[in-house]
Amino acid sequence: MGFKSIKPFKFKQISITIICLLLLSFPIVLIQKAIWQTTVFYGVEFPSGVISFADSVVSYRPIILINEQGLSNVSNPFNNPNSALGIPNSSHPKNPFLPLDKRNDVSLGIGGSITLQFKDNLLTGSGNNKIDLWVFEAGETIESVFVEISKDGVDWYSVGQINENHPGIDIDQFGWHTEDFFSYVRLKDDPFEGDHQGIWNDQEWIGWGGADIDAVGAISSVSLTPTPSNSSVLSFPIFKWALMMFLTFAVGFAISYFLKKYKYFD
Structure with a gap:
């Protein structure tokens, strides 16, 4: 796919893209907050x-x-x-x-x-x-x-x-x-x-x-309180990183799909 030219943005295209990004980012933030609990105070x-x-x-x-x-x-x-x-x-x-x-x-x-x-x-x-x-x-x-x-x-x-x-x-x-x-x-x-x-x-x-x-x-x-980080496979760092990599790939794929669908690129 060549990056030939950028067509004029339309309000509908921009709105759908923003909504898509927000919907995909929200679960990433929630999951990251749940599985990475480490907090640092004064080092x-x-x-x-x-x-x-x-x-x-x-x-x-x-x-x-x-x-x-x-x-x-x-x-x-x-x-x-x-x-x-x-x-x-x-x-x-x-x-x-x-x-x-x-x-x-x-x-x-x-x-x-x-x-x-x-x-x-x-x-x-x-x-x-x-x-x-x-x-x-x-x-x-x-x-x-x-x-x-x-x-x-x-x-x-x-x-x-x-x-x-x-x-x-x-x-x-x-x-x-x-x-x-x-x-x-x-x-x-x-x-x-x-x-x-x-x-x-x-x-x-x-x-x-x-x-x-x-x-x-x-x-x-x-x-003493069950959480995703101490009651599942997410307690292992390798699974945390694998999940975050998968979600990052999913976001990138979705963005690429919508750019193609609404013909931002020729």
Whole structure:
């Protein structure tokens, strides 16, 4: 077929072509969204997507100090434990200067703790030395936090601590494997590291003493909600790519067909 000349476009031809492209693109977008769930936050990849993050607060026990002026080192809005749920959405060492009214994290005070639960997924081991659990702490630096995990919320197991050099935890390093599943994570501020006092900012007192928790995510995660990506052959990358190649070919074939049918080319 030669590309001899382009005939004047007619409204009907243009309309049909646009509708065709939209109809063919829509299922591709839906399928791609379903089978490629991997989400990246601040350079950290979560293969299970947004369900990787903690869903509910079990307990929040900040340890509060009152200074000579009667001001607390943990105060509103940094005393809302729900700020630690869901995806990271506060400041971060890679984006530390977020305006205060945009901050969405919770402070633990001096040696305080917060216990979170995964409800639509479970934390598990990776079977190697890769990071399995990531704690997003708000602010310019990552303060030291002790980390414990539990299967039932009763028996707890220490998996070390996060800090400036190690913001993630490899639970395999502590003897856990891919057949171990955990619903709970408890974070406890290290009272001997970091800043546990509030600060004055433009004559406004900010009570964000201790570690400031933005989000907790399971990189090595098992979903409790059936999805196309974990309940079918689409869980294998080769099938994902084969499907996308087929759909791409189908779109190209359809476009070529309509160009011929409506004689865009001689």
